[in-house]
Amino acid sequence: MVTATDTAPLCGAHLNAGIRRYGAIPANNEYHSETGLRTLLSFIARETVKYDRGIEPLFCYAKEHYVRAHFRLVNSATAADKTVARIGYILQCTRCPGRIEQAGLIPKTVHCDECGADMKPIGPLWLGEIQNRDVISAMKNVLGSMKLNTVHRLSLLLDLIGDELPTSSHCDYHALSKVARISPRPLSEVIAILRERGYHASRAHYSGTALKTDAPAGVIIRVLKEKTEFCEGEVSMYKGKKELED
Numbered sequence: 001m002v003t004a005t006d007t008a009p010l011c012g013a014h015l016n017a018g019i020r021r022y023g024a025i026p027a028n029n030e031y032h033s034e035t036g037l038r039t040l041l042s043f044i045a046r047e048t049v050k051y052d053r054g055i056e057p058l059f060c061y062a063k064e065h066y067v068r069a070h071f072r073l074v075n076s077a078t079a080a081d082k083t084v085a086r087i088g089y090i091l092q093c094t095r096c097p098g099r100i101e102q103a104g105l106i107p108k109t110v111h112c113d114e115c116g117a118d119m120k121p122i123g124p125l126w127l128g129e130i131q132n133r134d135v136i137s138a139m140k141n142v143l144g145s146m147k148l149n150t151v152h153r154l155s156l157l158l159d160l161i162g163d164e165l166p167t168s169s170h171c172d173y174h175a176l177s178k179v180a181r182i183s184p185r186p187l188s189e190v191i192a193i194l195r196e197r198g199y200h201a202s203r204a205h206y207s208g209t210a211l212k213t214d215a216p217a218g219v220i221i222r223v224l225k226e227k228t229e230f231c232e233g234e235v236s237m238y239k240g241k242k243e244l245e246d
């Protein structure tokens, strides 16, 4: 397990410190909690593969002022090669919310599919899954029998992480609503509608307004604008998230 409490360098608030300590170019943007966690994993990976060892993330999360990665070490050059293959970049459009993930140690120059502007690399960071779903399920199973004051908070965290998509960034649905000049509808409704329409969608464990989805920004904004009934599930989920943050 590795915990980093220097979230300002990891999340781009202290850019030069991030470059010095983690050998990466972070970004202080709306999804910096996610990229901070993945930048730490990428750093751990690069330090580990030197010794012909690989890593397999098990349970990784960002919370308050720290990020924590639980992972398994695997002793073999093959595992190290697999680990290197998971390193890459997010290329963030400099003009619009558009972004893509790109594997590889050196970012390739591309332009935004949505607007044609330059895309700025963030990383190197870990791409893809950062949880082991079997480990999360096993933790949820034993949690009920444990006498801890934090059982409720841990249960919420595990539920959110167990449901979370492995994408390397999210969009803030309040920010998108602001761009579209509309009042944001409940996030649970947005997620349910996107899933009905064949997209993947979930919350992110570190922010109550984070939406992870493979739906394009235009589709999300259309869903945000549609009128539907209020979804009661939103109240309990949002309250739960606030409790988690307290």
Ligand SMILES: [Zn+2]
Pocket: 093, 094, 095, 096, 097, 098, 112, 113, 114, 115, 116, 117
């Ligand atoms: Zn763009």
